[in-house]
Amino acid sequence: MKYLIMVYGNPRSRAIWEGFTDEQRAEGMTEHLALRAAMESAGELVLSERLADPSTGTRLPAEPAALASLGLPSDGPFAESKEYLAGFYLVDCASRERAQEWAARIPESALGLVELRPVWSGDVTDR
Incomplete structure (x- = not known):
C-alpha cells in the first residue's frame, strides 16, 4: 500500500533552519x-521531493460565488495555516x-x- 509521508515547516522551524551554520544545514540534508x-x-x-x-x-484565488454557494467564508486566497508542506x-x-x-x-x-x-x-x- 502507498503512503505519503509529508514533512511540514512553519515560521519557527524556518527560523531554526536559517540560524544553522552551513555545516549544520549540510548535515541535515545528509540525513535526508x-x-x-x-x-x-x-x-x-516511489518518489521524494523537497519543495521550494x-x-x-x-x-x-477562490471564486467568491463558489465559496458563498458552499457557505464557506474566506478572507483571502491563502492557506489558513502557518504550516506549509516543505517536502514529501x-x-x-x-x-x-x-x-x-x-x-x-x-x-x-x-x-x-x-x-x-x-x-x-x-x-x-475507502475512508
Missing part, C-alpha cells in the same frame, strides 16, 4: 539523503507500521512536523 537511499535500497521509495519556499508558490516521501510498504518506521526516521518528526497518510485507493467506500 541517507534516508532516501535507505528507502530506495529497501525498494519502498512557499513564497515562490501561487495559490489560485511517497513510499509503497507492506504495512502502515513499516511506513511509520520510515516517517519516524525523518529529522522533523522530532518536532511534530511529519504526517503519514495512506494514499487513497480509489475505492469510494
